[in-house]
Amino acid sequence: MYIQIKDLCFSYTNQGDKTINNFCLEIEQGEIISILGESGSGKSTVLRLLSGLETPTKGTISIGGKIVTDDRTFILPEKRGIGMVFQDYALFPHMTVAENIQFGLKGYSRSEKKKRIDEVLELVNMEKFKKRYPHELSGGQQQRIALARALAPEPSLLLLDEPFSNLDADLQIKIREELKQIIKKTGITSIFVTHDREDSRAIADRIITMRDGAAHEWESLCTVRNTSNTYDYEMEIMS
Amino acid sequence: MKFYRKLPGYMNMWTVLSMVIVLLILMPNLTILISFFTQTTDNWEHIKEHILPLLLKNTSIIIVVTGVLTILIGTSLAWLISAYDFPLKGFFKWGLILPLAIPPYIAAYTYNGILNYTGIIQTTLRNDYGIRVDQKYFDIMNIPGSIFIFTLFLFPYVYTITRAFLANQSSSLIENARLLGRNAFEIFFRVVLPISRGAIIGGASLVLLEVLNDYGVVKYFGVPTFSTAIFQTWFSMGDLNAAIKLSATLMFIVFAILIFEKVLRGRKKYSYTTAKVKPLTPIKLTGWKAWTVFFYSLLIFSLGFLIPFIQLLDWMFLTFEKIASPVFTQLIMNSLLVAFTGAFMIVIFAVIIANFTRMHKSWLSKSASRITILGYSIPGAVIAVGISSVFIDIDNLLFTFYESFGMEASLFLSTSLFMLISAYVIRFLAVGYNSIESGFDKVGNKFTEASRMLGMGMTKTFFKVDVRLIKGAIFSGFILAFIDILKELPLTLILRPFNFDTLSTKAFQYASDEQIHEASLASIIIIVISGIAIYLFHQVLEKEPK
Ligand SMILES: Nc1ncnc2c1ncn2[C@@H]1O[C@H](COP(=O)(O)OP(=O)(O)OP(=O)(O)O)[C@@H](O)[C@H]1O
Ligand SMILES: [Mg+2]
Numbered sequence: 016m017y018i019q020i021k022d023l024c025f026s027y028t029n030q031g032d033k034t035i036n037n038f039c040l041e042i043e044q045g046e047i048i049s050i051l052g053e054s055g056s057g058k059s060t061v062l063r064l065l066s067g068l069e070t071p072t073k074g075t076i077s078i079g080g081k082i083v084t085d086d087r088t089f090i091l092p093e094k095r096g097i098g099m100v101f102q103d104y105a106l107f108p109h110m111t112v113a114e115n116i117q118f119g120l121k122g123y124s125r126s127e128k129k130k131r132i133d134e135v136l137e138l139v140n141m142e143k144f145k146k147r148y149p150h151e152l153s154g155g156q157q158q159r160i161a162l163a164r165a166l167a168p169e170p171s172l173l174l175l176d177e178p179f180s181n182l183d184a185d186l187q188i189k190i191r192e193e194l195k196q197i198i199k200k201t202g203i204t205s206i207f208v209t210h211d212r213e214d215s216r217a218i219a220d221r222i223i224t225m226r227d228g229a230a231h232e233w234e235s236l237c238t239v240r241n242t243s244n245t246y247d248y249e250m251e252i253m254s
Numbered sequence: 255m256k257f258y259r260k261l262p263g264y265m266n267m268w269t270v271l272s273m274v275i276v277l278l279i280l281m282p283n284l285t286i287l288i289s290f291f292t293q294t295t296d297n298w299e300h301i302k303e304h305i306l307p308l309l310l311k312n313t314s315i316i317i318v319v320t321g322v323l324t325i326l327i328g329t330s331l332a333w334l335i336s337a338y339d340f341p342l343k344g345f346f347k348w349g350l351i352l353p354l355a356i357p358p359y360i361a362a363y364t365y366n367g368i369l370n371y372t373g374i375i376q377t378t379l380r381n382d383y384g385i386r387v388d389q390k391y392f393d394i395m396n397i398p399g400s401i402f403i404f405t406l407f408l409f410p411y412v413y414t415i416t417r418a419f420l421a422n423q424s425s426s427l428i429e430n431a432r433l434l435g436r437n438a439f440e441i442f443f444r445v446v447l448p449i450s451r452g453a454i455i456g457g458a459s460l461v462l463l464e465v466l467n468d469y470g471v472v473k474y475f476g477v478p479t480f481s482t483a484i485f486q487t488w489f490s491m492g493d494l495n496a497a498i499k500l501s502a503t504l505m506f507i508v509f510a511i512l513i514f515e516k517v518l519r520g521r522k523k524y525s526y527t528t529a530k531v532k533p534l535t536p537i538k539l540t541g542w543k544a545w546t547v548f549f550y551s552l553l554i555f556s557l558g559f560l561i562p563f564i565q566l567l568d569w570m571f572l573t574f575e576k577i578a579s580p581v582f583t584q585l586i587m588n589s590l591l592v593a594f595t596g597a598f599m600i601v602i603f604a605v606i607i608a609n610f611t612r613m614h615k616s617w618l619s620k621s622a623s624r625i626t627i628l629g630y631s632i633p634g635a636v637i638a639v640g641i642s643s644v645f646i647d648i649d650n651l652l653f654t655f656y657e658s659f660g661m662e663a664s665l666f667l668s669t670s671l672f673m674l675i676s677a678y679v680i681r682f683l684a685v686g687y688n689s690i691e692s693g694f695d696k697v698g699n700k701f702t703e704a705s706r707m708l709g710m711g712m713t714k715t716f717f718k719v720d721v722r723l724i725k726g727a728i729f730s731g732f733i734l735a736f737i738d739i740l741k742e743l744p745l746t747l748i749l750r751p752f753n754f755d756t757l758s759t760k761a762f763q764y765a766s767d768e769q770i771h772e773a774s775l776a777s778i779i780i781i782v783i784s785g786i787a788i789y790l791f792h793q794v795l796e797k798e799p800k
């Protein structure tokens with residue numbers, strides 16, 4: 016398995032209930048996974064744990080056979096090679112579109128940088144907007160730049176946190192199709208979080224449902240049942 | 255929680271530097287607390303029996319009365335300005351903050367100069383009307399006089415915090431009360447006072463801490479309090495240990511006030527977190543009501559700013575040619591030098607600690623942030639005692655080291671500007687920190703996290719992203735700290751190197767030597783710079799989208 020998450024536990028406060036309790040998930044290379052769940056069920060938290068922005072209290076995460084989190088190891092977020100598209104995009108307001116994308120291109124020569132910027136901008140159909148600042152873009156355009164920025168350094172895993180939540184309904188359907196094309200084109204392993212079942216069905220190869228509730232309800236259903244039928248598959252992590 | 259799991263996230267330069275800075279801040283304060291329980295001194299018994307009761311009595315009287323008066327004046331003005339329209343209200347709104355630009359010690363000798371035998375009031379009465387007055391009615395060099403000064407020049411702390419609260423938070427409650435037909439006085443006492451309790455207490459505790467910090471006013475007026483007693487035992491009696499014991503006692507009083515504030519204020523912070531706040535719609539006053547409110551505001555503004563400022567201007571024109579000299583230029587340079595260096599260090603330290611505390615939400619970062627702002631509550635005299643003992647200890651340790659360099663001075667560090675700057679940093683770090691922390695708060699962590707997901711470490715992220723986004727907050731932190739240092743008196747007075755004078759120490763010395771007129775130029779410079787800064791900040795705060 017390309018990505019293995021085992022027995023992940025986490026809580027934001029020291030006492031209190033666990034936000035994430037014995038979360039398990041395995042993902043194959045190139046798969047597009049959707050995590051579906053109600054607000055507050057811990058979807059964003061799973062992404063934050065995967066990316067290294069939070070440290071789990073228990074559990075193991077490995078990506079591409081390399082352990083990034085366990086009792087002894089903790090790889091810092093900047094060393095994990097994971098791309099992330101944030102819910103509100105978090106484009107740097109003091110940089111142009113090109114500068115935003117270039118930001119993650121470490122170890123590229125100048126001409127390589129330029130080439131890569133053009134490549135990803137073409138991928139998201141935004142070649143004309145290179146010189147603009149984020150506040151001069153519409154919501155949908157910002158979203159595409161955020162995607163381009165995350166893809167530019169060629170991450171091994173792409174995380175998207177509610178990529179459509181800031182878009183109006185029409186745009187959402189259009190962009191959802193586009194997003195699927197782009198991700199498929201790059202062949203990158205992706206996890207995207209949403210609370211919209213339609214989004215999940217439209218894009219994902221496999222849907223994981225997260226439910227808030229008593230912590231141990233997830234424990235026993237840790238194994239992934241497999242099926243060839245991509246779209247209609249759903250895994251309930253419920254007792 | 256398994257701590258070792260979190261360890262890798264903590265292992266960076268920011269954590270290490272923050273811990274070092276926090277320890278440096280803690281050291282002088284800990285020295286005082288520890289010596290309080292360990293060192294003994296013969297004088298202490300004597301002081302405890304004969305002086306301490308007087309100090310406690312004076313301090314309590316001044317604190318309690320000043321507290322009550324500043325609350326009355328500050329809250330009433332805040333309420334009038336927020337709830338009503340009357341002539342010149344727009345001006346008073348920020349004009350009533352201006353008394354903060356005049357440091358109380360400057361106000362103290364200005365008022366004494368106005369009221370004493372040779373002052374403008376008595377000479378006018380004598381020369382123009384032939385009236386000779388009983389001096390005791392014009393003597394303000396006593397406890398009531400100190401309370402008068404503290405009240406007039408510190409009430410803006412209560413006023414600004416309460417006004418900000420009333421402007422943003424209270425409209426629905428107050429408008430409901432209005433609809434229910436309550437009259438103005440009922441609304442003030444039954445609604446406004448209770449709901450703004452937290453803000454009022456917050457402002458009042460700032461006032462009390464400033465009063466405890468004061469040295470200039472009580473020294474000039476000859477009122478024995480802790481600050482003056484600490485200096486006296488230290489310098490006149492040469493008993494550092496007794497000074498430390500007094501300092502520790504004063505520190506306990508400060509802690510008592512801080513705890514008292516927490517308890518009184520309860521869990522509530524100054525503000526509720528309602529998403530949309532509707533500002534209170536002011537009612538237009540007419541007729542005698544409008545003029546009563548106008549004259550009340552004008553009275554406080556005149557006493558707290560206009561009168562002393564005009565008097566100082568008058569004295570300045572009298573003495574300008576005598577005072578303005580190369581020596582005076584040197585004073586300005588010295589003031590700018592220490593204020594600039596101090597504010598610069600404060601901003602750097604504050605940024606380091608703020609960047610650490612926002613990244614980690616743990617007891618460690620919470621304590622770091624508490625300790626960082628602690629210094630602002632500790633009176634200058636206490637910090638001076640603490641930091642001197644630490645530096646003298648360091649000098650003693652380094653004694654052999656100095657010798658090997660063939661240096662004469664055995665007290666190298668403890669007589670240097672370095673010690674003074676360190677004291678400023680400890681005392682005013684909170685000013686820079688609060689500003690920068692709120693800057694980080696406003697921006698949030700998302701850009702930082704985005705940058706780290708793009709492969710930048712904490713430090714690179716800081717320089718490429720964070721600094722750009724909070725430069726406004728860094729700048730305001732710098733300016734605020736700069737002004738505070740410029741006005742500062744007790745620390746500068748004690749810890750400055752021999753023959754090193756700043757605007758504030760020189761002004762105070764002139765005044766203490768009965769050369770009140772000569773003190774005016776330095777005072778005016780301090781007041782004008784502070785006034786401009788206050789005005790700018792007021793403008794910025796008003797414009798800021800809420
Ligand atoms: N920084 C935080 N501090 C404390 N608790 C938090 C924090 N962030 C999230 N939580 C809590 O953790 C739980 C899971 O939050 P999370 O953001 O992962 O939910 P989510 O599934 O992404 O919800 P949404 O669909 O609304 O984005 C919630 O109960 C939330 O209140
Ligand atoms: Mg979320």
